[in-house]
Amino acid sequence: MSLNQQQNLFQTIQRLLRMGATSNAKNLITKLHPTDIASIIPLFPAEDQDCILSYLYDIKKIADIFSRLGSSFLKNYLKNHQDYARMAKILEMVASDDRADLLKELDDVDAQALLSLMTQDNSSEVSALLQYQETTAGALMSTEIFKLTEEMTVQNAIKTLREAHKAETIYYIYVVDELNNLKGVISLPQLFRAKDDSLLKELMFNDVVRVTVDESQQEVARLVSEYDFVALPVVDTNNKLMGVITVDDVIDVIQETAQEHAMKMGQASISDVEGDGGLRGIRKKLASYMIIFLGGLIICEVITDFYQWLPPEGIFAGFIPIILRFTGLIARQMSTISIYEMSQGLFLPKRVFRILIGQLCSTAIIGFFSSLTVVVYAFFRFHDNFKLSLAIVISLFFAMFISVLAGFFIPYFLRKIRIDLTHATGPVVNFFLDILTLLLYFGTLIRIVK
Amino acid sequence: MSLNQQQNLFQTIQRLLRMGATSNAKNLITKLHPTDIASIIPLFPAEDQDCILSYLYDIKKIADIFSRLGSSFLKNYLKNHQDYARMAKILEMVASDDRADLLKELDDVDAQALLSLMTQDNSSEVSALLQYQETTAGALMSTEIFKLTEEMTVQNAIKTLREAHKAETIYYIYVVDELNNLKGVISLPQLFRAKDDSLLKELMFNDVVRVTVDESQQEVARLVSEYDFVALPVVDTNNKLMGVITVDDVIDVIQETAQEHAMKMGQASISDVEGDGGLRGIRKKLASYMIIFLGGLIICEVITDFYQWLPPEGIFAGFIPIILRFTGLIARQMSTISIYEMSQGLFLPKRVFRILIGQLCSTAIIGFFSSLTVVVYAFFRFHDNFKLSLAIVISLFFAMFISVLAGFFIPYFLRKIRIDLTHATGPVVNFFLDILTLLLYFGTLIRIVK
Known part of the structure; x- marks a missing residue:
């Protein structure tokens, strides 16, 4: 619907x-x-x-x-x-x-x-x-299996099939021995076309593709889509038939994996929207920011030390990469979240508010640590230029907040004016963000330093 | 396997x-x-x-x-x-x-x-x-449908089912009238459990979820996964039953859509790896670069015009955002392609070589147009500073080539040392790229301008 x-x-x-x-x-x-x-x-x-x-x-x-x-x-x-x-x-x-x-x-x-x-x-x-375990085949399988024994005839099999009340979905007939070991599989069309008095063991395909209960759900999804199965039998380590995984559950796994992958490509994760990220989410993100920071500081050193033909004020340029990469990363994460919410039809005021509050809080925490690092670095490096580090901290902090909002809402407006979201989002978001951020940076610099 | x-x-x-x-x-x-x-x-x-x-x-x-x-x-x-x-x-x-x-x-x-x-x-x-049309339900459906008429009894239906040779996959029985209009659907378990002399029209579910031949394949995928169907009937605009779409084909659609989406989130597309992008691909990308360029030039104006306390050489800073966003975008596209190739098990020397050549060529074309714009802009804006624009063009051009290679191979090395690719790639690639690019930029500047 x-x-x-x-x-x-x-x-x-x-x-x-x-x-x-x-x-x-x-x-x-x-x-x-x-x-x-x-x-x-x-x-x-x-x-x-x-x-x-x-x-x-x-x-x-x-x-x-x-x-x-x-x-x-x-x-x-x-x-x-x-x-x-x-x-x-x-x-x-x-x-x-x-x-x-x-x-x-x-x-x-x-x-x-x-x-x-x-x-x-x-x-x-x-x-x-x-x-x-939550990510295994065992957690995905249903224990309602339609199984028959090798010595049964086709006629009896069809009779049993007609009397089965529990198994809701019958796509294949699994054949087991008296110890419940999986021996073979027969598809329904095969069964129907066989002669009434054939035995199941004469008809069945022996080399059944199967998984063990502790196989990963990703592997289950791969097998189902590679072989075009509608169901896959699950066995324990002794080859006893334990359950069956049906294709509808596999589709859910495929979709979840695909969403998680798309989120990761945008440096975000499902936990950002489900609100169960918490401190663990921040810690994971903090690593990315620290890498950007470290790179930025090295660039700063390169600019200030190696190229001494620059006027002293020139060091301001050294912080441009840090600011741009920070805002770029935040905006990218936020656009990813926003596009995900829209694609799931979840872009509703209450949710949007909760997500934004969560992201602003984690941004504030990361912003605090980053600013602290800037202050410490600038103090030891340019102790005669305290005003510069103050300007950087202030503009960095505000730029991060602007990035959260711009990254989140620009895809929404792009969709309103029917522009292909995912392709256009990155450059358009950066366009506005870069101009805003650097106006802010230079504005603050001029007010404080001059 | x-x-x-x-x-x-x-x-x-x-x-x-x-x-x-x-x-x-x-x-x-x-x-x-x-x-x-x-x-x-x-x-x-x-x-x-x-x-x-x-x-x-x-x-x-x-x-x-x-x-x-x-x-x-x-x-x-x-x-x-x-x-x-x-x-x-x-x-x-x-x-x-x-x-x-x-x-x-x-x-x-x-x-x-x-x-x-x-x-x-x-x-x-x-x-x-x-x-x-290639993206419609019609192109996805198979015309081998198992269909029966309303007045048939359960006993006859099962008999016909056992004699059917064409239909390979029977999950549901579709019931049609004498004009082939779709009237209802019965699942196999339902059919099996019914009494021999019941008529199909007494058993069938009337309000069949169906699609028309020109419905989009995305909508087909949505319906199949929402309702947990294993097959979906396709009708023409007059409700005549034309075919059936089975879940294995739907899984392919879901996976292709998910891949296309993940690629788009990384500003790339499947055509980048399949090599059928050609000029159309470049045109599409050119728009992104032009947006970055325009933003960069506005920032340049902001920096040079509004803040006249800067020394004349300070305008070099105005081009840092353009260079960083260019290399960032290219690297992001290339990492997306690289991660896609690895996830598909396609990271093979011959393919890698073909993709890299293709991407380097399109980068060269985009680099040429971008450089031309820089030269024209710098000529009218800073005609007394031709050397600056030369330095920018040279470093921009080389930085773009470095980005192609770094964006493509860094994810590969990250995977070799078993770091979670998708999350770490962005910051790590930018880390190396920013340092390299700005060393290149300042190195060229110093050699040419000083």
Whole structure:
């Protein structure tokens, strides 16, 4: 659904609920795809949310909606309703990998309460999944596998397939021996075309591409896209079949990896927008700034020492590279964040405000340390020229703040006037920033030094 | 297969072929997945390639290998063998979308020869697909659709499913009316669980998410990942079912889009590495450089005009921003290209040489125009200071060449010493580049001006 359709659907349902047209609303909602319901539910106030969920009689659909809404919605729902028994039933209908993801983020008390209300099978499945490291195949796999044995006939296989209730997604049939060792794989078209009395072991492909539970998710994504698979079996170190990873989860991995990569190319990271960067984020960035600083100071030395034909005031030029590279780096990070937010449709006032505050704070901290270094350096190097270092500190500090704002908002305005963002952003941002920054630098210099 | 496994497999087969151990080689090759065969075949000389292909009796597998190897391999194969009849038969086994992709890139004569040897159905399918614009859903879809009618029973549907020979990938069953209008969709698990005598129209989900043939591939990717589909039906403007897009093709779109986006974030583009940028690429880049230039000249004016307390030689500082932003932009583009090449496993001497030559040429052209502008500007602005503009032109020109090399090779060395490339690259490249560039600038200035 596009943003527009989403808005329309939200308004229609809101109107129906306000008019009390219950049967119409019910009719509309039951016909919607769970993804669409999940995308509009957060827009409603709490009582309307309950109302919408109560219209759905299909518990599988409710489970699907909860798995898409994620654990913060679930957490809120539990807090408001305290209905653990019903929620445990709903969660039992969620695929095991998504169920583990939901429970992982809950408070321990809530998670334990829900687990204790599930059947033994379902709760132990989830407990097992929760033990895998977050970036491994184990954490991505679902334990609902459709598997059959080698000695089964095609006719029986199809019969079993028709009676299977748990496996939601059947793309391949995995064949195991009596010890649950993965022996082969058969695709559905292959199975269908075979004669009724053929045995599965005669049909199956033996050399199954598989991963172990502790394989990285990047490798899983690479294999799935290289071989065009829709699912990939996961085994333990003894080749026992443990689970299956489906292509929809792989697409999420590919998209997350791609976003993280694009952010890194812009010297930013996802943690900058999710607000969980904190001090670790600053430390990581500080290294980049220190490299720029060191380079800048070396250039300063080069300019002042080697070329003594310069007038004493000429040393001001030595700080231009530091200022330009600082503002350039900040602006680049901020444009990357801004373009990311727009591409995700997240450029909303509340978020923008939170991100800007966060970035201004970390910029202030980095600016403080940088300025301190400048003062110390200038004191030992040009102790007869204290005014110069003061001018540099002041203009550096303000230039950094201007960079945060310019880097963030210029891509937004470029998009408003429909200029291809990503390509034009860098030079355009630098254009305005350089002029502003150097006006500021020279303005301060003139006021203080002259 | 990892690069290592690929190398091992290649050496094993090479050894078997050299020893004349035909039956062993045959045995090994027939057991391999078509993806694996396709990944090693280009490593062999022509006669070995023919040998390997001749071992495969399964024409479907050969078709799969050709579709993965792409049209440049096919073009070569046709040139060496001239066996159009056999190739037409092989291509008929390739899915229609891939077949269209293969033929699109061939010479018109070859493509027409192959089409004329195919059955009427297969050749008209491809001709129809070739008419869709490259970035639309139509160009991505396959015309092999498994579709059934509303009045069919579940029992008959399963029977038809088992007899279907054309559709290679069956994830959903699309239900159409007698005019081929898309009416509904049923997933396989749903079909299997239903009673034998239910009609499809009682089971199907009516509100099918679909795209039209001229929808953008980005929108297709968004829908597939939002709804977790494994396939998406494509209709024409009258809602007639035209084809189906499967998730493997969508993954390719997602990856290409992500790569193109990451390249753009680094101010580069895929055409820089594929060598099809040419003059259009230079024109696009020229705009960025002109913006930097304009900004730099304004800064120059600011520095020289507004702050007249500067000594006359002080104007040298006015050109520092232009030089730094130029080298920064070039280095950023080159690191982006370098990181892309490494991430794709394409960092090979022949390619590296071709890319570097291309980039050095386009840099020379841009450098020439930029230098010309500097000379003209400096002539009108500081006609008493011709030496200054000469020094700037010389150092700018050389600094640009250094930037190409430093931007390209520093990420490579960072990877050799295992530093997280993408994050560290920017500051480290600028560190070395700034020092080198400004040493060059001041060195030239001193030699020429003093």
